Amino acid sequence: MKHVELAIIGGGPAGLAAAAAARRNGVEDILIIERDSRLGGILNQCIHAGFGLHTFGQELSGPEYAQRFIDQVAELSIPCLLDTMVLDLSEERILTVTSRTEGLQQIKADAVILAMGCRERPRGALNIPGTRPSGIWSAGTAQRLVNMEGVMPGREVVILGSGDIGLIMARRMTMEGAKVHAVAEVMPYSGGLKRNIVQCLDDFDIPLFLSTTVVEIHGRKKLEGVTLAQVDERRRPIPGTERYIPCDTLLLSVGLLPENELSAGANVALSPITGGPVVGEDLSTSIPGVFACGNVLHVHDLVDFVSQEATLAGEAAARYLSAGESQAETIPLLAEGGVRYTVPQFIHRDTTENVTVRFRVGQPYRNAAVCVYVNDQLLRRIPKRVLAPGEMEKVILRPADLPAEGGSIRFCIEEGTN
Amino acid sequence: MYDVLIVGGGVIGCAIARELSRYQLKICLVEREEDVCTGTSKANSAIVHAGFDAAPGSKKAYFNVEGSRMMEALCQDLDIPYDRCGSLVLSFDAADRPRLEELVRRGQENGVEGLEIVEGETLRTMEPNLSSQAVAALYAPTGAIVCPFTLTYALAENAAANGAEFRFDTCVERIERTDDGFAVYTNHGVLHSRTVVNAAGVYADVLHNQLCENKLTIVPRRGEYCLLDKTEGRLVSRTIFQLPSTMGKGVLVTPTVHGNLLVGPTAVDQEDKSDTATTAEGLAQVTSAAGRSVSRLPMNKVITAFSGLRAHIAVGADDFVIGESAENFFDAAGIESPGLTSAPAIGAYLADLVAEKLRAEKKNDFIAKRRGITPLKELPFEERRTIIEKDSAYGQIICRCEQISEGEIIEAIRRGARSLDGVKRRVRAGMGRCQGGFCAPRVMEILARELQLQSTDLTKSGGESHLIAGQTKEGWDK
Numbered sequence: 102m103k104h105v106e107l108a109i110i111g112g113g114p115a116g117l118a119a120a121a122a123a124r125r126n127g128v129e130d131i132l133i134i135e136r137d138s139r140l141g142g143i144l145n146q147c148i149h150a151g152f153g154l155h156t157f158g159q160e161l162s163g164p165e166y167a168q169r170f171i172d173q174v175a176e177l178s179i180p181c182l183l184d185t186m187v188l189d190l191s192e193e194r195i196l197t198v199t200s201r202t203e204g205l206q207q208i209k210a211d212a213v214i215l216a217m218g219c220r221e222r223p224r225g226a227l228n229i230p231g232t233r234p235s236g237i238w239s240a241g242t243a244q245r246l247v248n249m250e251g252v253m254p255g256r257e258v259v260i261l262g263s264g265d266i267g268l269i270m271a272r273r274m275t276m277e278g279a280k281v282h283a284v285a286e287v288m289p290y291s292g293g294l295k296r297n298i299v300q301c302l303d304d305f306d307i308p309l310f311l312s313t314t315v316v317e318i319h320g321r322k323k324l325e326g327v328t329l330a331q332v333d334e335r336r337r338p339i340p341g342t343e344r345y346i347p348c349d350t351l352l353l354s355v356g357l358l359p360e361n362e363l364s365a366g367a368n369v370a371l372s373p374i375t376g377g378p379v380v381g382e383d384l385s386t387s388i389p390g391v392f393a394c395g396n397v398l399h400v401h402d403l404v405d406f407v408s409q410e411a412t413l414a415g416e417a418a419a420r421y422l423s424a425g426e427s428q429a430e431t432i433p434l435l436a437e438g439g440v441r442y443t444v445p446q447f448i449h450r451d452t453t454e455n456v457t458v459r460f461r462v463g464q465p466y467r468n469a470a471v472c473v474y475v476n477d478q479l480l481r482r483i484p485k486r487v488l489a490p491g492e493m494e495k496v497i498l499r500p501a502d503l504p505a506e507g508g509s510i511r512f513c514i515e516e517g518t519n
Numbered sequence: 520m521y522d523v524l525i526v527g528g529g530v531i532g533c534a535i536a537r538e539l540s541r542y543q544l545k546i547c548l549v550e551r552e553e554d555v556c557t558g559t560s561k562a563n564s565a566i567v568h569a570g571f572d573a574a575p576g577s578k579k580a581y582f583n584v585e586g587s588r589m590m591e592a593l594c595q596d597l598d599i600p601y602d603r604c605g606s607l608v609l610s611f612d613a614a615d616r617p618r619l620e621e622l623v624r625r626g627q628e629n630g631v632e633g634l635e636i637v638e639g640e641t642l643r644t645m646e647p648n649l650s651s652q653a654v655a656a657l658y659a660p661t662g663a664i665v666c667p668f669t670l671t672y673a674l675a676e677n678a679a680a681n682g683a684e685f686r687f688d689t690c691v692e693r694i695e696r697t698d699d700g701f702a703v704y705t706n707h708g709v710l711h712s713r714t715v716v717n718a719a720g721v722y723a724d725v726l727h728n729q730l731c732e733n734k735l736t737i738v739p740r741r742g743e744y745c746l747l748d749k750t751e752g753r754l755v756s757r758t759i760f761q762l763p764s765t766m767g768k769g770v771l772v773t774p775t776v777h778g779n780l781l782v783g784p785t786a787v788d789q790e791d792k793s794d795t796a797t798t799a800e801g802l803a804q805v806t807s808a809a810g811r812s813v814s815r816l817p818m819n820k821v822i823t824a825f826s827g828l829r830a831h832i833a834v835g836a837d838d839f840v841i842g843e844s845a846e847n848f849f850d851a852a853g854i855e856s857p858g859l860t861s862a863p864a865i866g867a868y869l870a871d872l873v874a875e876k877l878r879a880e881k882k883n884d885f886i887a888k889r890r891g892i893t894p895l896k897e898l899p900f901e902e903r904r905t906i907i908e909k910d911s912a913y914g915q916i917i918c919r920c921e922q923i924s925e926g927e928i929i930e931a932i933r934r935g936a937r938s939l940d941g942v943k944r945r946v947r948a949g950m951g952r953c954q955g956g957f958c959a960p961r962v963m964e965i966l967a968r969e970l971q972l973q974s975t976d977l978t979k980s981g982g983e984s985h986l987i988a989g990q991t992k993e994g995w996d997k
Contacts, residue, residue, distance in 0.1 A: 136916065186916035188896075197900070199924075201911040205904040223954035225823030228745070232796045233825065235979035235986050239956045246960055252974050252987045277991040321793060322984040338799075349988065362920075 103208045106130035107418055108196055110187050110363065111216035113142020115395025117170035118408040119214045122415025124177040128422055132208070133174070133181040134198060140174070140181060141167030142218055143241070144404065146248045149269055151296075155405035166404060190367040194390055212390045212418045215364055215378065216411065219396040221266070222356040229261075231318030234325070240266040240354040247277055255350030259327050260284040261315050263291040263298070265402065265491075267354025272301035274352075281307045282346050285329050287314040287336055290465045292356075292491045294402055315351065316343065324349055357400045367391065374442040375399040381431060382448045382456040383417035384410065389426045392418050399444050399459070402493050406459070427451060432503055432510060439463055439514030440471075441490075448503065448510070456498045458512070465489045466514055471496060474511040475504045488514065521547045521684075522877055524703055524712035526691050526726060528555035530667060530859055531851045532718035533674035534866025540681035541870065542879040547712065548675075548683060549705060551690035553981025554941045556671035558720045560859070561944060562744070562795065562827025564784065565667050565775055566758050568857040569606060569659035571626025571634060578839040580629045583857040585864035587631075587661055593863050597673035598891035599666060600776040606662025606758035607637075607646065609653040609812055615762055619657045626659070633660040648754050650814040662758050666776050667859055668944040669891065674866075676934060677889040681882070686710075688981065691719070694729050700847060714847045714873055721792045721830045723840075723852035730845045735835035735852060739792050739828035742784025743801035748820040748952050752778040759812045770808040772816070777947065782809040782816070788831070797824045822952050829855035841865060842872065849873055892930045892946055896922045917965070918958040920951025928962060932969045939963065940980040963987075 107128050109116045112135030120133050139145060144152070147163025154160060157169070174181070185200035196208045221239035236255055238246075243254050244266060256279045260267045263286040271281045284302060289312045291298055302309050310329065316338045317328040331342040359377040361369070370379045370387035377398040378386040384394050394414035395407045429451035434443045443460045466488040473481040473496055480502055488494065496512070504510065523539055525532045528550030536548045552558075567590050573579035594601035610619055619636050626634045637645065638655035645658070679685060686707070695702045700713040717726045724737040752774050761769030772782050785801045806818050832840065832853035839861070840852040849872065851865055873879075895903050895913055906926075907914040913926030923946050931945035939955065942948050942962050949955030949962065963977050963986060978984040 136919070184915060186919070186922075188916070188922060199907065199914045199916060201915040201925075204907045204911070204914050205900065207900075220953045221956050223822065223952075223956055225746070225821055225954050226819075228797075228802050228821055228824055230797045230799045230802060230824075232794075235984040238959075242956050242959060246987070247991055250960065250974075251991050253989055253991055253993070254986065255988045278993060316799065318796075322980065322982045 102195070103206060105132045105208060105210050106422055107132070107212045107214065108208060108210035109133045109214045109216055110190070110196070111135065111142065111218060111395070111397070112137070112140040112181055112183070113216065113218050113395065114144055114167060114170060114404050114407045115218070115397070115411040116142070116214065116216035117167070117174050118411035119216055119394055119415035119418070120179045121170065121173045121177055122412040123419045124179055126416050126419035128419045131179050133179060134185050134187055134196070135181060135183050136186045138184050140171045140183070146241070146245045148248045149273070152404050155403065156408055170408070187363055190363045192367050192388055212392070212422050214414050214418055215369070215386070215391065215393040215397050216395050217360045217363065217397045219357040219359045219400055221353070222358055224353055227355060229315050229318055232321055234318070234320040234323050236320070236324030236349050237318065237351045237353070240264070240270045240352045243350075243352050244270055244273065247273055253277060253279060255348070256280065257348040258282065258350045258352060259315070259346055259348045260352045260354060262286060262353055262355035263293050263309060264354040264356065265293040265297050267352060268293045268297040268301040270352055270354070271307050272305055275305050275307065279350070281305070282348060283307070283329065284309045285313040285315060286311050287332055288312070290489060294491060314338065318351065324351060327351055357396065359397050359400065361397060364393070364397070372442060372446065375444065379446045380444065382445045382452055383420070383427065384414035384445070385417060385421070385427070390421055399442070402491070406493065409457070430506065432508060434458060435509055435511040436460060437511055437513045439466065440512045443512055448498070450503060452500055454500070457495050458498060459493055459495045460512060461490055461493055462488045462514055463490060466516060469514050469516045472513050472515050474513070475502065476508045480510070520700070521545045521710065521712040522879070523547070523714050523716060523873055524549065524701070524710060525716040525718055527718035527720055527723070528552070528675065528685065529558050529560040529718060529720050530556070530671045530674065530862045531854050531865055532716070533671050533678060534862040535716055535718060535851065535869050536678035536683045537674040537681070538866040538870030539873060540678045540683045541881055541885045542874045543882055544874065544877065544879050546678070546683040547686060547710065548678070549686045549689040549691060549703070549710070551688070553687050553937055554935065555675045555685070556668055556944060557980065559827050559830065560667050560671050562825050563667055563742075563859055564771060564773065564856075565664055565781065565859070566606070566771070566773055567663035567665055568860045569626065569634070569661045570629050570631045570857070571622050571657070571659060573629065573857070575625060575628040578841055579857060579861070582839060582841070582861035582864045582868070584630045586857070586861040587663070589863040589867070590663065590665065590860065594665060594670070596887050597670070597677060597889045599669040599673050601663060601665050602776050603661065603663040604757050604774060605658065605660045606760060607656040607658055608760040608762055609649070609656045610762045611652045611654060611764065611811060613654050616655060618762055619655060622657050631659065631661060634658070646755055646757065646759065648813050648815070649759070650811060652811055664758065664773060664776050665859070670862070672934070672945055673889050673891065677886070680886050680889065691726065694726060696730065713877065714849065716849045716851065716869060716873065718851045720854070721828050723830060723850065724832075727840070727844060727850055727852055730848045733835060733844070735840065736833045737830050737853060738788045738790070738833040740831040740855065741787045741789055741795070741801070741826050741828055743797050743805055743824065743826040744781060744783030745802060745805055745818070745821045745824045747780040747782070747817065748822050749778045751780045751817055751820045754780055754813060754816070761808070761812055770805055772809050772812050784827070788833070792828070795826045795828060797826050801826065823954060831855050839865075841869065843876065847876065892927055892934070895924055895927060917961050918948035918951065920953050921947045923948040925965060928965050929969060932966060937966070937970065938978045938980050938984070939966070939986070942966065
């Protein structure tokens with residue numbers, strides 16, 4: 102059986118940054134395994150600008166941002182298997198992989214970094230009633246068709262969901278000659294970044310209907326239209342508010358799901374909230390030697406943060422390979438009162454670095470505060486004018502902030518006392 | 520001039536074609552859609568009924584029990600999945616016990632083997648996830664599950680291998696009797712045949728009434744279903760039915776041969792013979808009714824919903840209509856549940872009837888076996904590796920969720936898939952939890968390459984179901 106020190110599953114932004122960091126921290130024998138025919142992952146189809154402000158102080162396109170990391174990986178002579186699918190990962194870190202060129206093989210890895218990214222929630226998950234014609238696409242699939250293959254799925258478009266990909270595609274389809282009639286969002290607020298609402302909808306006069314959803318799909322063979330309706334506070338359609346919009350294309354941007362089938366197969370503990378592995382500040386999972394970073398861990402808004410997180414995972418994998426697993430006690434991070442989750446979910450007591458804790462809120466807040474309690478003692482209170490589920494937040498903890506033995510750290514939102 | 524013209528490429532039409540192809544006959548099957556298995560055969564419960572439901576003495580009872588007996592061997596011959604997982608009919612009220620006993624008696628009269636009533640610990644041990652409301656159940660060990668798609672494709676492929684001809688996108692407009700048989704008028708001209716077999720599903724009444732005195736009215740009875748992720752496939756190990764009650768007719772919860780969980784169907788009569796839309800009410804009804812059988816049914820794991828139309832005869836008969844309904848015109852009409860189960864038996868029965876009428880001789884070179892498309896995922900490591908070594912296309916995964924390789928997709932296309940749905944139903948690319956989000960563009964690429972089509976010619980399911988409107992920026996010309 103082939104053997105590598107570090108196998109990285111996924112050659113997108115997370116896998117690339119993790120590989121570069123691991124090599125810089127002394128790991129000689131690294132293998133990136135990528136299922137697509139090129140490195141860069143989903144960035145390859147994100148041809149809009151806005152990537153890299155935090156990392157490079159520049160507004161790059163997705164492929165440009167990816168290329169910077171692809172270049173690093175090339176300069177560091179890190180080998181990659183392209184067009185190669187990992188079929189299975191075992192608890193013992195044996196990968197079963199297949200490709201056209203190498204066939205079916207097994208690879209034993211001393212350490213593994215999970216960097217498989219996420220996938221889009223499909224129509225079926227929403228149970229939208231109606232027919233099942235052609236013309237219904239997840240927004241990311243349409244993005245691939247338009248940006249990478251140069252073809253248009255349709256000309257008259259309705260978009261369900263105001264996630265970032267949906268917003269970006271509203272602009273893209275318009276610029277490619279389609280008419281985007283509406284973006285409908287079932288929640289009373291958008292799930293996307295504020296800047297995308299402005300730059301992708303407002304600038305193009307595309308209406309965003311909040312508290313609105315698609316209640317029926319029409320057309321036997323080809324999509325002919327959708328019925329939109331407003332919903333009440335429990336997201337039930339309100340009778341009498343229906344309106345029919347003729348269209349040949351319905352794009353769905355209704356959520357991203359970390360893709361953890363391999364992780365589950367290796368018995369990596371997963372969080373029911375994020376859908377990704379439960380990790381420590383070193384991005385270690387419940388299985389020794391298996392680390393996770395990027396959208397496979399939790400869905401990020403900005404690729405810059407993916408790169409930062411992946412760098413930590415690469416460094417941690419290098420430490421694991423030279424010094425073994427951390428035996429230190431772990432301190433749980435608890436997400437409560439308005440905070441949906443935190444990543445990491447625990448911190449090793451012996452950490453010597455500051456820890457960036459990222460999280461999302463469950464609903465929008467105005468004039469609230471992010472509060473961090475250590476054993477019920479208020480450690481930090483950060484006033485926020487606006488908090489929204491669509492914007493990932495962070496708090497930085499110092500080693501000195503960590504509680505004594507047996508303690509925990511609690512994150513919550515407190516309202517109205519600013 | 521054909522000897523036999525079969526109208527309808529569902530599982531019934533294809534079973535008849537396959538059984539008729541044992542004889543020295545010139546056979547043609549016409550199908551209005553672009554492929555076989557596009558109507559009721561693609562949207563049903565995918566189960567083999569044991570046969571305790573139908574009234575003793577009825578055609579439904581006879582063909583059900585016969586079909587159930589034939590199915591396993593047929594699936595072996597055709598190299599398709601079959602799982603005799605057994606079935607349970609739940610009762611939710613101790614007072615309903617006589618009704619379970621009645622089912623046992625009826626089943627025994629119909630010739631169903633092994634029926635027994637189970638309750639208490641035995642029932643819970645068999646199915647730990649049943650709801651607490653379930654008090655007892657009829658257990659039928661001969662209940663089974665199959666894949667209705669591959670069953671239909673396999674029957675069609677095997678019929679074709681034995682000389683039967685298939686004409687797609689061919690819709691029968693009317694049939695006239697001639698001196699030596701029939702003139703069948705279609706959107707692609709007139710076909711002549713000595714005999715006609717009517718397997719037109721929900722449209723069978725239209726054909727039947729053109730030639731027969733005793734008129735039929737088929738009212739499509741819609742059934743809606745939800746399909747759950749493979750993560751939930753082990754929630755139950757058997758097909759779980761419900762005794763009909765004041766709460767409604769009940770729905771089933773069943774594992775599928777591919778490891779998903781299927782729940783449904785509803786039953787609502789409608790006039791439209793082609794409307795297979797799902798409804799908010801129907802999906803809600805499936806959810807609440809299935810919740811009676813199984814506790815904590817994870818409906819957040821639904822990956823798709825669909826509906827199918829049962830060919831229910833409302834006027835003219837209260838059973839399957841199978842036989843020579845007019846001189847040289849043979850019906851397989853009103854084939855609602857247990858139609859899928861009955862298909863092998865209906866096929867054999869009608870084929871023999873037609874062959875006898877035509878005094879046809881059996882071939883001595885009939886090919887009884889068909890080799891399926893090997894699902895690579897299910898092979899042991901070494902076997903899988905050997906196949907990839909022989910043909911590297913099997914090493915390239917296209918559908919991540921179901922782990923379907925390019926080689927399998929190419930084989931599906933070479934066996935007749937012409938659309939995304941045709942590929943999906945043959946080899947399951949796009950059938951998984953992302954529902955084609957990742958693989959659809961790649962399957963489209965392979966379809967275009969293998970069939971030498973432009974991207975604008977590609978369809979989801981034939982006809983007008985185009986996937987691509989044109990090139991980017993073309994809209995600016997307008």
